[in-house]
Amino acid sequence: MKAGRRKPRWGLRLALYVLLVLAVSFFLMPVYMMLVTAFKEPRAINLDTAWQLPQVWNWLSFAEAWRAFRPKLLNSLILTVSASAISAVVGSLNGYALAKWPFPGSRALFSFMLFGMFIPYQAILIPLFQFVKAIGLYGSIWGLVLVHTVYGLPITTLIFRNTYVEIPSEIVESMCIDGAGFFGIYRFGVFPLSLPGFVVVIIWQFTQIWNEFLFAVSLSNPASQPITVALAQLAGGEAVKWNLPMAGALLAALPTLLVYVVFGRYFVRGLLAGSVKG
């Protein structure tokens, strides 16, 4: 072994781990703070001792946050599951149509759709608000389902289109010769290969819709509030006792964290698909 070459390498390794440990502490610092604060008794929370572990571990904040947030979590769940499912199914059909049966002008129509996923929603919020009110869905969870489904269509269509482009055209052509029609090919040729696409799309939509705030705060009422709105209101109140918002933040974060931990691999694929557009 060349001893001379190993020494600088060793230094580099050390620097690497120092950097990584520093970065890990930066990324986990808020998690630590959230947990120790949530587990403290309200009267034990004070700014000077904020970093210390609780002297008495107190679970009651979670029980209280759960009581307050359960209906909101349920709202978020109904909203997120319905809107993700609908936008995924429609996006899958759209993606199949665009990838396998392009027609004159289909590329332009695709761009026409894609622009919809970048717009700042403030630019459509006022007419949207009026529209949702006019069709009687203001303050209802189904109004939010509709809105999230529609504004989810560009990204779901994009991800499915990019997945289906990879499916060899020979499959489609041979099925076509065997007499299968548009939907037959989708049902028996394309859909069975769609599982990864569906996982990516549903994870993406689930986290986006669960975490969304602008539509939620503009179009819901106290009864139909999703969790993000309830959390923002709880934490924004004056003279707030911090154990409750921290326990609430954990409850609000758990579903998407769970998705992230279980489907981490697809999660990364989804966020790459959602970023490298086109």
Next chain:
Amino acid sequence: MRWRKKRNELTSFLVLLPSLVLIAIFVYYFIARTVAASLSDWGRDPSQALALNPETHFIGLDNYRELFTGVIDVRFRQDLVSTLFFTAFFIAGCLLLGLLLAVAIDHRPRAEGLFRGVFLFPFSLSFVVTGTIWRWLLQPRGGVNRLPTMVGLPPGEFAWLTSRDQVWRFEWNHLPAIVLVLAALVLLLMALSAYRARRGRRAVALAAVAAGLLAGALGAARGLVLLPFPELHGFNLAFVGIVVAAVWQMAGYTMALYLAGLTGIPIELREAAIVDGANDWQLYTRIMLPLVAPITLSAMIILGHISLKIFDLVFAMAGPDNAYTDVPALLMFITTFRGNQFAKGASIGVILLLLVALVILPYLRSQLRRRGRA
């Protein structure tokens, strides 16, 4: 065979049609409605503001004129400045930290997957969750400010979210000149790179336009007066904490983008460089980073459009009513739904749309064109 293909193409169009109609209404028609509202006086008459069918009048660009030059809309101008500063620091922070982490992970440390997971998990959280936690961490006499006491130093004094201080102040009346000078600088840089690429004619043309802009800037600085009085705007230090929280949430995502690029570089290329005697620093600065440069551009655009739209994080960290940590996306919401100034809110929405389109449209075009060639 041919007629069947035609028939399937027709079905394809019909399958897409409902989505296209929905997008046409929810995106394009609604944008048109917002633009129309922004040209009206909807909300100026309080009795009409919340009416089911409000009576409104066309007033042209008056709302925009007020936003940029009216006395009462000073808050909007500061918000615009704030959001640009925020965007610059947010992008820079995410790119630097993201690249650093990506290079570190690319060195294959032990427990690589664990590190990657820790850096990326904030991306799965809601900005509201992030904001709530960081709001507690940034309490003036607690959290982060208490950290120095753990090693025996005096506690930090910085008033994170409540600071009233402003740095890098400039006069609003100088804005047209500043914008023109910046545009001229960008053009000059483009001219320089064209010259380097030995495209002389293009370089000369670009330099000429830049010179013209500079001359215009000097003229504009003298001639154009936006406000009858001086008005100072700058970077509000209360934003520093919000930038930190935003970088905390999005740096891992930037890392993942870079990692995807780095792992895509063929192993042979690295080995060849190492055989040729390149050390670690040279390997990255000369070989790897130039190859992931396109990712930097994509990341800048994605982060930039997130940052221009940022709303929930600011809402959760500093509340909706803190003028020192306000951004246009939040002001639009308050103006519209709290103040019932629908026309003014619509104008802010349109300005946001224009800012985002400025970033996104060239990107979408280049992406679609590149795919067309492939």
